[in-house]
Amino acid sequence: MTVITVEGDRLTGRARGALLVLCGALFLDALDVSMKGVALPSIGADLGMGPGALQWVVSAYVLGFGGFLLLGGRAADLFGRRRVFLVSLGFFTAASALGGFADDGPLLVAARLVTGISAAFTLPAGLSIITTSFAEGPARNKALALYTATGATGFSMGLVVGGVLTEVDWRWVFFAPVVMALLTLAAGIALVPVGEAPERTSRFDVLGAVTSTGALLALVLALVQAHEWGWATLIALGVSAALFTLFVVVEKRTAHPLVRLSLLRSPALMRANVGAMSLLGGWVSALFVLTLYMQDLRGWSALETGLAVLPGGVVTAVLAPRVAAPLVNRFGTTPVVAAGLFAAVAAYVLLLPIGLDSGYLAMLPAFLLAGFAFTLAYGPLNMAATQGVPAHEQGLAGGIVNTSFQVGPALALAAATVVLQLNAGDGSPAALLSGFRAALLVPLAVAVVGTAVTLLGLRARRS
Secondary structure (H helix, E strand, C coil): CCCECEECCEECCCHHHHHHHHHHHHHHHHHHHHHHHHHHHHHHHHHCCCHHHHHHHHHHHHHHHHHHHHHHHHHHHHHCHHHHHHHHHHHHHHHHHHHHHCCCHHHHHHHHHHHHHHHHHHHHHHHHHHHHHECCCHHHHHHHHHHHHHHHHHHHHHHHHHHHHHHHCCCHHHHHHHHHHHHHHHHHHHHCCCCCCCCCHHHCCHHHHHHHHHHHHHHHHHHHCHHHHHHHHHHHHHHHHHHHHHHHHHHHHCCCCCCCHHHHCCHHHHHHHHHHHHHHHHHHHHHHHHHHHHHHHCCCCHHHHHHHHHHHHHHHHHHHHHHHHHHHHHHCHHHHHHHHHHHHHHHHHHHCCCCCCCCHHHHHHHHHHHHHHHHHHHHHHHHHHHCCCCHHHHHHHHHHHHHHHHHHHHHHHHHHHHHHHHHCCCCCHHHHHHHHHHHCHHHHHHHHHHHHHHHHHHHHHHC
């Protein structure tokens, strides 16, 4: 394994180029997701897709991404992190191009599914390349702070870039990532280190892969369809629970399990994953409600909505690379994550009084606090989830935490949608406002839970 170090606060040698490639891939993934959301109305009008079909442009990606993350993380450990990263990035490029050329809804949805599956292999592979190439401690913390700040920046910028590209032609929100992906792929071939030899592929746990992936697919599908399926959602959740149970039985009996179950019993790892679900779940559900509030109730355009949210992303982009790693080096991950989640709680509290004529300046402090929350919590959560994990399981650890980052938003978004529908009344402006305010209690509750669980970890550490 090639271990890269830093001198002071500066990355040296090949480290800078390799980290730039990995950051570029994460930036691309985050940008891709947020751009598509802004373009949905134009896509629906051009391809004749109604609301039910149109939501699958987003849901298909989430389904592929969330369902295959665990498998993607373990595949990186078994087949080689660099190989999995580059091959999956190639599939991501091809699928994005296919989406841009799609002339009907089913083909577009299929392209988004493949794109999500590709990202499920790219992200944990990229994260594990960092955690195995940089020595645990200040070097890794510095690299992860830069890496995660790039992801948050990409998501925020995607809202603005997507609005601009949609004004030209919605197909550019698919073609633009193709250009970026090709550049990242070419740089990755030259700069990403080979690292240590992968484990023997003959040890691959096929049954464990099938049951875990099936369980995650059923879980994510149940969450993204909960607002349409109603009580039928319980059937999908039951299938997911049954497959998870079978997965545990398989992993206990096989000589070379896909997931070492003792890894999942780590309290620190579980707290990190709850924090991951809370941080991104709270923000995605809040952003969903605020987008509807700004566009449907206030009449703002997609571009104006993206620009409104952008300051939070700027805060993360500027502060996270400079603040997160030094704070973790001094105080540890748990206090820093707790501070970040508490900032998220404060942000959602400030959003609750929004009214029919609230000015932008009334919402700006909440957006800035949300950016500060990601500055403090997003990178350290990735650090906490991979600390102390053996090198041969770093891909798996990355897959687990990224799964949490996906399941959290799916769960919180489903809950916020249900609350909004139950409280929107007759659809009048006053009724919609009541629904938006009620739905904003969901991200607040999610952030409170994450903060409480993290504080329990801080108490355990002191004991």
